[in-house]
Amino acid sequence: MKKTKAYRSEAASAIYETATGLFEAGIIDKQTMREFDESCLTPIHEFTPSQIRALREREQVSQTVFAHHLNISKDSISQWERGEKRPAGPSLKLLSLIERKGLASIA
Amino acid sequence: MKKTKAYRSEAASAIYETATGLFEAGIIDKQTMREFDESCLTPIHEFTPSQIRALREREQVSQTVFAHHLNISKDSISQWERGEKRPAGPSLKLLSLIERKGLASIA
DNA sequence: ACACTTTATAGCACTTAGTACTACAGTAAA
DNA sequence: TTTACTGTAGTACTAAGTGCTATAAAGTGT
Structure with a gap:
């Protein structure tokens, strides 16, 4: 998680960087960080x-x-x-x- | 092919609209038009x-x-x-x- | 030292998505 | 009328993708 990735909106980018900071400071763990990553993905569902x-x-x-x-x-x-x-x-x-x-x- | 679609660059958009015009004017056929559409897709290849x-x-x-x-x-x-x-x-x-x-x- | 987590490989058995082909039919246009 | 585009429908096959378990290296923290 070294590189800062590109995000669509300024807000999302800012929040992500904050989360990254919290992770590096040891306030949130790797598991939470990965779940955060996944929550950024476009939600996927079944299609009729x-x-x-x-x-x-x-x-x-x-x-x-x-x-x-x-x-x-x-x-x-x-x-x-x-x-x-x-x-x-x-x-x-x-x-x-x-x-x-x-x-x-x-x- | 009624709707004008969104294109990444101004140039691509302009060329596409010109082609659409040629199609509507009957100068190029539907087949050519579809091939043009396909040429706009990201090229796909095998990966090692x-x-x-x-x-x-x-x-x-x-x-x-x-x-x-x-x-x-x-x-x-x-x-x-x-x-x-x-x-x-x-x-x-x-x-x-x-x-x-x-x-x-x-x- | 120890335990814990993450990472990736490797094997197995299984399901079914996706392919390729054919034939058929409705619509539209030249 | 003939040609092209569209979509349905059947068949049969291949192999992608899943889910599981076990293993092991490397890093982390206590």
């Missing part, structure tokens, strides 16, 4: 088939183009939207990013 | 085990924290770095994003 479709339609793209953005096959997108299969780990991360920041953010 | 480890170490995080960022298990990161398994579709997309824009960009 309709939510996935709504997300894609919000971005105005076809299943094929959406698939290209996720680096996945078009068949998979179709399967997600029909509830035949459900997106897993890394796919959920990408969907969450798109939901919060838009398709362009992972372009 | 050492490249993955180097990438993680560049970001100064443990396998566990790295795993949290990718929404994947720590075991998988270890397997990638030892060449026991290789990251697939969506995982490669995330690794490419980290490589080009840093860990914070997918936080």
Whole structure:
């Protein structure tokens, strides 16, 4: 935890540096520090088939183009939207990013 | 392709809007337009085990924290770095994003 | 010295996501 | 009419990703 990382907002950055300081001063432990790190990540949740479709339609793209953005096959997108299969780990991360920041953010 | 999307640079945005105009005017076809869209995506390539480890170490995080960022298990990161398994579709997309824009960009 | 935590490797067995392919159908446009 | 884009639906396969346990090195604190 030596390097100061880049944060989106000034506030988040300031809070993080304060926490880092508290850690270095021994006031909070490594465990708490890691939990703090994790709390900074975009929250990830499951997506229903309709939510996935709504997300894609919000971005105005076809299943094929959406698939290209996720680096996945078009068949998979179709399967997600029909509830035949459900997106897993890394796919959920990408969907969450798109939901919060838009398709362009992972372009 | 009705909505104007957000682009990182002014230049890219301008070029894109010009292309959109050409498409709407019927000068370039939908196929060309989609290929243009795809050319805007971050290039994705395979990663060797050492490249993955180097990438993680560049970001100064443990396998566990790295795993949290990718929404994947720590075991998988270890397997990638030892060449026991290789990251697939969506995982490669995330690794490419980290490589080009840093860990914070997918936080 | 001691215990404790973090870090990472290594093996195992298992589940299922993701792929690739085909065929089919509705819509729109040339 | 024909061509292209879109999405559904079926099949079958591969291997990614999970979860578990055990092990060990290195650092931390007491």
